[in-house]
Amino acid sequence: MSRKQVVILWIAAFILAASAIYVRTHSSKGFDSHTARARGKTLFENFPAKEIGRIHITSGKDSTTLARKGDSWVVTDRADYPASSDSVVSLLRALREVKVVDGIEAEPSFAPRFGMDPNSSNPEEQGIDAVFSSDSGAELAHVTFGKTLGAGEDAQQQGGVTGRFIRNDADKSGVYKVSETFSGLAAQPSNWLDLKFLAVEKIQSITVSQPGRAEVDWKLTRTAEDADFTLEGKADNEPLDTAVTGRLKNLFSSSTFEDIVPPDKVAALARPAEARTVEIETFEGFHYKLVITPANLDVKPEAGAAPQLDEATFLATVETTATLPAERKKGDKETPEEAKSKDTAFAERKTALEKLLAEQKAFEGRTFKLSSMTVNTVMLERVALFKKPAAPPQGRNGIQSLSVPGGLMPLPQGHGPVQAVTPPIAVPPPGAPDDDQDPDDGH
Numbered sequence: 001m002s003r004k005q006v007v008i009l010w011i012a013a014f015i016l017a018a019s020a021i022y023v024r025t026h027s028s029k030g031f032d033s034h035t036a037r038a039r040g041k042t043l044f045e046n047f048p049a050k051e052i053g054r055i056h057i058t059s060g061k062d063s064t065t066l067a068r069k070g071d072s073w074v075v076t077d078r079a080d081y082p083a084s085s086d087s088v089v090s091l092l093r094a095l096r097e098v099k100v101v102d103g104i105e106a107e108p109s110f111a112p113r114f115g116m117d118p119n120s121s122n123p124e125e126q127g128i129d130a131v132f133s134s135d136s137g138a139e140l141a142h143v144t145f146g147k148t149l150g151a152g153e154d155a156q157q158q159g160g161v162t163g164r165f166i167r168n169d170a171d172k173s174g175v176y177k178v179s180e181t182f183s184g185l186a187a188q189p190s191n192w193l194d195l196k197f198l199a200v201e202k203i204q205s206i207t208v209s210q211p212g213r214a215e216v217d218w219k220l221t222r223t224a225e226d227a228d229f230t231l232e233g234k235a236d237n238e239p240l241d242t243a244v245t246g247r248l249k250n251l252f253s254s255s256t257f258e259d260i261v262p263p264d265k266v267a268a269l270a271r272p273a274e275a276r277t278v279e280i281e282t283f284e285g286f287h288y289k290l291v292i293t294p295a296n297l298d299v300k301p302e303a304g305a306a307p308q309l310d311e312a313t314f315l316a317t318v319e320t321t322a323t324l325p326a327e328r329k330k331g332d333k334e335t336p337e338e339a340k341s342k343d344t345a346f347a348e349r350k351t352a353l354e355k356l357l358a359e360q361k362a363f364e365g366r367t368f369k370l371s372s373m374t375v376n377t378v379m380l381e382r383v384a385l386f387k388k389p390a391a392p393p394q395g396r397n398g399i400q401s402l403s404v405p406g407g408l409m410p411l412p413q414g415h416g417p418v419q420a421v422t423p424p425i426a427v428p429p430p431g432a433p434d435d436d437q438d439p440d441d442g443h
Contacts, residue, residue: 217382
């Protein structure tokens with residue numbers, strides 16, 4: 001390559017680099033000068049978070065409404081069940097603080113390009129609408145959330161930005177890129193519920209039966225918090241599987257639910273013939289009664305077809321009562337200092353249990369949707385509590401084998417259990433000659 005060609009190539013490279021810098025700078029200035037909010041500014045001039053008393057969120061056919069009640073939030077679509085206040089507060093804080101990464105001049109008619117098309121058949125392109133109102137119903141803000149800018153190729157196409165497209169509907173100047181993804185934002189009511197369920201402590205006994213029947217399927221009890229369960233009515237040849245019963249010690253200790261089923265949908269989803277009643281007694285006087293039933297799929301079956309079972313979901317109702325001691329039983333040899341310390345601990349624990357009872361009573365009167373992971377250990381049949389019999393030795397290719405001197409002798413396919421049988425021995429009648437005796441012997 002000649003020196004002249006090298007010089008020409010360097011000049012061309014310089015021109016291209018200068019052009020790229022000019023276009024980028026010009027483009028950036030254009031965005032900043034044609035959208036109401038400049039890069040680095042918050043999306044809202046002043047987001048009225050403290051004045052908001054109601055949030056209505058929609059996406060496609062899904063919608064939910066959150067309402068403020070005092071210092072808390074509730075999900076109105078679930079009969080004012082408590083919402084996760086942390087989730088609501090995080091959303092309001094993020095909208096107040098989120099900053100613009102880029103502004104894109106675009107009229108509302110271009111919204112589908114940014115994943116803000118409510119009429120799209122693709123849920124990922126419908127976007128999410130959120131209307132924020134005061135307690136009196138006056139609209140304070142209306143925000144539309146579009147496509148998420150993820151990592152990798154998608155982010156590279158958007159200039160290396162990870163975040164989301166968002167529009168303040170009061171700002172007609174354009175759509176904005178922000179670095180916040182708002183990953184917890186959803187239009188389904190279940191996404192906003194406070195999902196904490198029972199907090200059962202120090203289980204003493206578990207009784208499982210069928211509703212309406214006096215007979216008990218099985219009952220486990222233990223005499224102390226550190227003891228193992230025993231099964232009432234267990235025979236000597238029924239060894240308990242402690243790996244199974246051990247898990248029941250922490251039944252519902254820190255459980256969660258998936259959703260609350262509206263009363264008008266319970267009949268269509270429940271299978272009452274397969275229900276079980278679970279009663280739990282604790283060492284501190286709590287009594288829990290749950291009615292748990294497998295659930296049908298939450299879809300309408302075809303005409304004439306039976307509802308299909310959702311093997312991963314159960315429905316449950318719960319009642320909680322407690323008998324708490326009014327005072328502590330004092331020992332005969334307690335010193336005044338020991339008595340004072342124990343009285344203080346007793347009073348603190350009693351207060352904690354009274355608070356726990358109030359929290360557990362709040363679950364009554366509702367039907368909860370639970371995962372199989374939460375209830376599968378207590379929905380077992382009685383036989384599942386026992387150790388499984390040891391499998392016979394396996395030879396090659398899974399063929400059952402018989403242990404013989406020198407190794408294993410494979411049994412033919414379909415062969416039944418091996419039995420050791422002693423051949424019958426013929427016993428001569430009294431007075432009969434011995435087979436080993438010589439008939440000519442005179443003895």
